[in-house]
Amino acid sequence: MDDMESGVVKKFMFVNRKPPHGTVYALEVLEMVLISAAFDQDVHLAFLDDGVLQIKKGQTPAGIGVKNFSPTYRALEGYDIEKLYVEAESLAERGLTEDDLLVDVEVISRADMGKLMAEMDVVLTA
Amino acid sequence: MSILHTVNKSPFERSCLDACLGHAQPGDSVLLMEDAVIAALSGTAFEGKMADAAKTLKLNVLGPDLAARGLDPARVVSGISVVDYAGFVDLAAETKATNAWL
Numbered sequence: 001m002d003d004m005e006s007g008v009v010k011k012f013m014f015v016n017r018k019p020p021h022g023t024v025y026a027l028e029v030l031e032m033v034l035i036s037a038a039f040d041q042d043v044h045l046a047f048l049d050d051g052v053l054q055i056k057k058g059q060t061p062a063g064i065g066v067k068n069f070s071p072t073y074r075a076l077e078g079y080d081i082e083k084l085y086v087e088a089e090s091l092a093e094r095g096l097t098e099d100d101l102l103v104d105v106e107v108i109s110r111a112d113m114g115k116l117m118a119e120m121d122v123v124l125t126a
Numbered sequence: 127m128s129i130l131h132t133v134n135k136s137p138f139e140r141s142c143l144d145a146c147l148g149h150a151q152p153g154d155s156v157l158l159m160e161d162a163v164i165a166a167l168s169g170t171a172f173e174g175k176m177a178d179a180a181k182t183l184k185l186n187v188l189g190p191d192l193a194a195r196g197l198d199p200a201r202v203v204s205g206i207s208v209v210d211y212a213g214f215v216d217l218a219a220e221t222k223a224t225n226a227w228l
Contacts, residue, residue, distance in 0.1 A: 019136055021194050022161035050136050056196040063190035095169025
């Protein structure tokens with residue numbers, strides 16, 4: 001019997017560190033997150049370093065010929081993915097505040113982010 | 127004649143911008159594009175470095191890449207010009223060579 005059938009719930013964390021649009025990492029992680037929602041796991045999303053730019057308000061990538069996937073972050077709530085964490089230092093380094101973000105998040109310190117990661121069973125960073 | 131230097135990686139992740147600024151000669155042009163556009167914004171950890179560079183280099187940032195990322199052109203460090211794709215072509219045409227700091 002595998003973990004899914006036995007009802008084992010693990011703590012998953014997807015750690016986003018890349019800015020959106022320049023590479024495909026942000027979109028690929030978002031797709032992994034959506035898939036993970038189907039398996040009833042305890043999913044956490046972390047945004048740190050340039051990853052905080054993934055949830056910046058006002059993205060309009062039509063001018064560079066790229067799909068605007070940023071509204072999808074707002075839909076995560078509908079999949080019961082509500083544990084979103086943003087690193088305070090990463091926002092500050094980029095001149096951003098919580099008001100610049102398009103979803104409700106918990107802003108935590110780098111030190112607390114490290115502790116949170118340590119509590120996870122599975123961590124995937126991209 | 128001067129050179130156009132293009133930088134397309136985030137300065138928070140790679141050292142391309144530092145390498146470019148360390149080698150560009152006075153009067154050269156620099157264009158921040160793709161993931162490098164974050165370096166053009168005021169209030170970031172790179173604001174001082176860009177303000178210094180603007181004293182000797184012609185600094186530019188690609189507008190469509192700012193818009194894609196939801197970054198306000200009005201928040202660009204003073205001394206950095208926002209250009210569109212036609213402006214990119216003009217920059218390439220008015221310099222003798224282009225150096226892409228990939």
